[in-house]
Amino acid sequence: MDFPQTQRTTLKRLPKRGVYDRDLVYRILDEGFVCHVGFAVEGRPFVIPTGYARAGDQLYIHGSQMSRTLRALSGGIDVCVAVTLVDGLVLARSAFHHSVNYRSVVIFGRAALVEEREAKLAALFAFSEHVVPGRWNDVRAPNEQELKATTVLSLPLDEVSAKVRTGPPVDDEEDYALKIWAGVVPLKIVAGEPTNDPRLPESIEAPAYAIRYTREKV
Amino acid sequence: MDFPQTQRTTLKRLPKRGVYDRDLVYRILDEGFVCHVGFAVEGRPFVIPTGYARAGDQLYIHGSQMSRTLRALSGGIDVCVAVTLVDGLVLARSAFHHSVNYRSVVIFGRAALVEEREAKLAALFAFSEHVVPGRWNDVRAPNEQELKATTVLSLPLDEVSAKVRTGPPVDDEEDYALKIWAGVVPLKIVAGEPTNDPRLPESIEAPAYAIRYTREKV
Numbered sequence: 321m322d323f324p325q326t327q328r329t330t331l332k333r334l335p336k337r338g339v340y341d342r343d344l345v346y347r348i349l350d351e352g353f354v355c356h357v358g359f360a361v362e363g364r365p366f367v368i369p370t371g372y373a374r375a376g377d378q379l380y381i382h383g384s385q386m387s388r389t390l391r392a393l394s395g396g397i398d399v400c401v402a403v404t405l406v407d408g409l410v411l412a413r414s415a416f417h418h419s420v421n422y423r424s425v426v427i428f429g430r431a432a433l434v435e436e437r438e439a440k441l442a443a444l445f446a447f448s449e450h451v452v453p454g455r456w457n458d459v460r461a462p463n464e465q466e467l468k469a470t471t472v473l474s475l476p477l478d479e480v481s482a483k484v485r486t487g488p489p490v491d492d493e494e495d496y497a498l499k500i501w502a503g504v505v506p507l508k509i510v511a512g513e514p515t516n517d518p519r520l521p522e523s524i525e526a527p528a529y530a531i532r533y534t535r536e537k538v
Numbered sequence: 539m540d541f542p543q544t545q546r547t548t549l550k551r552l553p554k555r556g557v558y559d560r561d562l563v564y565r566i567l568d569e570g571f572v573c574h575v576g577f578a579v580e581g582r583p584f585v586i587p588t589g590y591a592r593a594g595d596q597l598y599i600h601g602s603q604m605s606r607t608l609r610a611l612s613g614g615i616d617v618c619v620a621v622t623l624v625d626g627l628v629l630a631r632s633a634f635h636h637s638v639n640y641r642s643v644v645i646f647g648r649a650a651l652v653e654e655r656e657a658k659l660a661a662l663f664a665f666s667e668h669v670v671p672g673r674w675n676d677v678r679a680p681n682e683q684e685l686k687a688t689t690v691l692s693l694p695l696d697e698v699s700a701k702v703r704t705g706p707p708v709d710d711e712e713d714y715a716l717k718i719w720a721g722v723v724p725l726k727i728v729a730g731e732p733t734n735d736p737r738l739p740e741s742i743e744a745p746a747y748a749i750r751y752t753r754e755k756v
Contacts, residue, residue, distance in 0.1 A: 328584075354638075356620055358585035360578035366546075367576035367585055369622040369642050402574055404587040406727070411748060414678040415666060416688070420572075424587050448633060458718055459633050466634040488735045500676055501742050502735040505751045509624070512724040517706045524719050530629060533723045 328428050329481035339482035348423045348482055349374040349403055351535050353451045357381065358400040361392060372403070373443075373450030374477070379427060380434070380443045382472040390471040394433045401427040401475060408506040412489035413498045421485050421504060428479040434472040443472045454529040509535055546646050547699035557700035566641045566700055567592040567621055569753050571669045575599065576618040579610060590621070591661075591668030592695070597645060598652070598661045600690040608689040612651045619645040619693060627723040630707035631716045639703050639722060646697040652690040661690045672747040727753055 322340045323329070330338070339345065355372045358365060368389050373380045379401065383390045393399060403425045410419040434440050441462070448456040462470070489502050511533035514526045540558045541547070548556070557563065573590045576583060586607050591598045597619065601608050611617060621643045628637040652658050659680070666674040680688070707720050729751035732744045 328582075354622060354624055356574035356576075356585050356587075356622070358574075358576035358583040358618070360581055360583045363578055363581055364546075364616050365576040365578045365583060365618040367574050367618045367620040367644065369574075369620055369640070371638060398582050400576070400583040400585045402585040402587055404572060404574070406572055409670060409751070411670065411673065411732075412677070414680070414684075415662065415674065416678075416680050416684040418666070418669075418673075418677075420589060422572075422587070426585065444633065448636070451636075452627060452629065452723075455629065455636075456633065459629075459636075460631060460713060460716060460718070462632070462634050466632075470634070488733075488737075495678060496737055498678060499739075499742060500678070501744050501748065502738055503732050503744065503748070504735075505670075505732045505748050506730040507727055507751075508730065509725055510728040512726065514629075514721050514723045515706075517720040517722075519706075519714055520720055521717075524717060526719050526721065530719065530721070530723050533627070533725075 323480045326479050329426070329479055337483045337485055339484055345425055345480055345482045346374060347537065348405060348425050349379070350537060352403040352405055353535070355381070355401050355403045357393070358402070359393060359397055371447070371451060373447040375443070375446035377477045379475040379477060380447055380472060382444065382447060382470055384469065384471065387471065390473060393431045393473055394471060396430050396432070399429060399431055399475065406507055407486070408504045410489045410504055411502055413491045413495040413500040413502050417489055417491050419485060419489065421487070423482065423484045425480060425482045427475060427477060429475050431473040431475045434474050437467065440467060440470070440472050443474065444470065452529055452533070454527070458527065541698045543699070544697050547644065547697055555701045555703055557702055563643055563698055563700045564592060565755065566623060566643045567597070568755060570621040570623055571753070573599070573619050573621045575611070576620070577611060577615055589665070589669060591665040593661070593664035595695045597693040597695060598665055598690060600662065600665060600688055602687065602689065605689065608691060611649045611691055612689060614648050614650065617647060617649055617693065624725055625704070626725050628707045629720055629723065631709045631713040631718040631720050635707055635709050637703060637707065639705070641700065641702045643698060643700045645693060645695060647693050649691040649693045652692050655685065658685060658688070658690050661692065662688070670747055672745070676745065
């Protein structure tokens, strides 16, 4: 089901780049794991990068209970969350038509504190699975003190839109005759060889999810 | 010279991650090229991803004159711009101590319109050099109509701070005895083989800056 278009999520410019399809939006959110959270305090804007997870129709962010950002957000103020995946540089024949291939999602709403113990654990599990699938089963689970020290916020995925640009440059018709290379330089996030913690015993080998880490979904 | 610390740029939590050194901040800004611009309209927050360039002590962003975002920003409202580079996933022995290695910069200020023709051209040149060094010389320069249709904003790099996390996980002392792999999965943005524009004549070869594209600075 598509997201309803609201005044804030309707693109005024290049409307053909606007996407309201829930499946596509969720694929973008599931490939990314870092978002930028914007909010205003006394009219002044703040933007904070942080990790996130999507589970169902909720976006979860979490952090220390001490964080002034999370304290501010848990008060139920308006937030705008952006997730941006950069797919390539679009090199046109004219400076003017250079562009970037990207997929981005913007979410408007109000975050709510996840307070109930089981819901909080479920959100942290979802967070872990979102960033490193399989990791949760291998590690020491949070104890009661750690759970208390962690603030988890959920943001309903209600007012959401995506923007997508793909494909080659689009030049002015007369510029196609110019002897200038044009095309796309694809970009992606690639994981390298995992580095062991210096205090790790030699007998413990890196798990498959660390050796073959990728954000691309099959 | 260090950036002065202000109330907004002073980290309340984990102050050791705060960085105010201008050289380090500029290295982060020069490696990135996508920022998230936050601003508030009638108290409601908006976050927009966009390209940027640093030149001297200014950050430049640009876009179509039609863009409602740029129109709003050019009115001299407060903005908060974040640039985030993700360097790795930090896998600890406990779920609680999982983290991310990153370098991020946050800039507060008010953007100003770059209106004078030569200054606008210089900013667009800086933008092009920042994203694809060497490209500007190869392409058709903006004509007067394109220049007019482009809005360029500059944001002074005055109130700026960085946050950096590097290195292995930091676990609770008693957890180091657990038989759990721990370490870092490094992440970076990698360019693939450039793809030619479908309308490109076969005789035109991709330039070196497209074939060996990298954000890493030597």
